[in-house]
Amino acid sequence: MQWFDLSGKTAIVTGGNGGIGLGIARGLADAGARVVIAGRNEAKNEAAVESIQASGHACVGVKCDVAIPEDIAATVETTLSEFGGVDILVNNAGISGGGAPERLEEAVWDEVLDVNLKSVLRFCQACHPHMKSAGGGKIINIGSMYSLFGSAVVSPYAASKGGVIQLTRSLAVAWARHNIQVNAILPGWIATDMTAGAMDNKAFYDLIVTRTPAGRFGVPDELAGAGVFLASKASDFATGISLPVDGGYSIS
Numbered sequence: 001m002q003w004f005d006l007s008g009k010t011a012i013v014t015g016g017n018g019g020i021g022l023g024i025a026r027g028l029a030d031a032g033a034r035v036v037i038a039g040r041n042e043a044k045n046e047a048a049v050e051s052i053q054a055s056g057h058a059c060v061g062v063k064c065d066v067a068i069p070e071d072i073a074a075t076v077e078t079t080l081s082e083f084g085g086v087d088i089l090v091n092n093a094g095i096s097g098g099g100a101p102e103r104l105e106e107a108v109w110d111e112v113l114d115v116n117l118k119s120v121l122r123f124c125q126a127c128h129p130h131m132k133s134a135g136g137g138k139i140i141n142i143g144s145m146y147s148l149f150g151s152a153v154v155s156p157y158a159a160s161k162g163g164v165i166q167l168t169r170s171l172a173v174a175w176a177r178h179n180i181q182v183n184a185i186l187p188g189w190i191a192t193d194m195t196a197g198a199m200d201n202k203a204f205y206d207l208i209v210t211r212t213p214a215g216r217f218g219v220p221d222e223l224a225g226a227g228v229f230l231a232s233k234a235s236d237f238a239t240g241i242s243l244p245v246d247g248g249y250s251i252s
């Protein structure tokens with residue numbers, strides 16, 4: 001399918017060493033892209049790289065904390081030196097965090113906003129000149145159902161993910177003329193390390209499953225198709241959109 005062919009393209013996936021990031025990284029690699037896994041945990045990076053290489057695809061890992069600007073610069077430099085360019089950026093790294101808003105500690109707010117939102121801008125800024133000079137690029141930012149809904153429990157997370165949608169739209173407007181499409185994916189409830197606690201809590205798990213029209217959690221590989229679509233020329237006239245992949249959660 002030439003519309004979805006990513007042969008010759010290079011993708012950076014932040015937090016690509018597990019969960020949703022790895023699901024998307026695998027999808028991009030299967031579609032032909034060379035993949036750079038950018039994560040903090042080197043053992044997880046190595047395992048992810050090995051699993052993608054084992055399928056016959058080009059992949060390298062870079063130790064990167066997305067909250068550290070120097071790590072972002074170094075990740076882009078490594079990508080350029082290993083593969084000669086950066087065509088696709090997936091801003092997936094994220095953490096949850098919160099507490100009752102009336103007692104919320106500023107340090108928690110800062111950490112969640114730094115990792116989930118500020119890093120997205122920084123990574124986009126680091127990749128933009130290379131995409132622009134190459135004639136275009138694709139940026140995919142990972143939002144959440146909390147991009148759309150409020151949360152009494154994780155207000156910094158919801159604020160950061162709401163911000164992801166608006167940042168996505170702003171960058172899409174700014175960079176459309178550079179042929180850089182900037183879009184977001186909004187996952188519903190997906191079985192990963194981040195949601196393991198929610199899945200272990202039977203009452204909460206039942207609530208989510210009942211609230212989700214599909215009647216189940218998703219799995220990380222179910223984000224791969226949306227990732228490939230938004231990374232490929234199939235989506236060249238789509239920019240600034242937020243695509244839910246959520247088993248119907250956001251429309252029920």
Ligand code: NDP
Nearest residue numbers: 015019020039040041065066093094144189190192193194
């Ligand atoms: P995981 O906890 O499985 O993965 C999170 C990933 O982010 C890890 O690879 C982790 O890498 C990385 N990460 C966290 N902080 C940093 C950092 N400072 N620098 C670099 N990497 C970092 O969670 P998910 O796969 O579920 O989450 C992936 C994204 O999807 C997040 O943005 C999350 O908010 C979003 N999401 C998840 C949903 C779900 O139901 N699972 C629903 C909606 C959105 P490392 O271990 O190396 O730190």
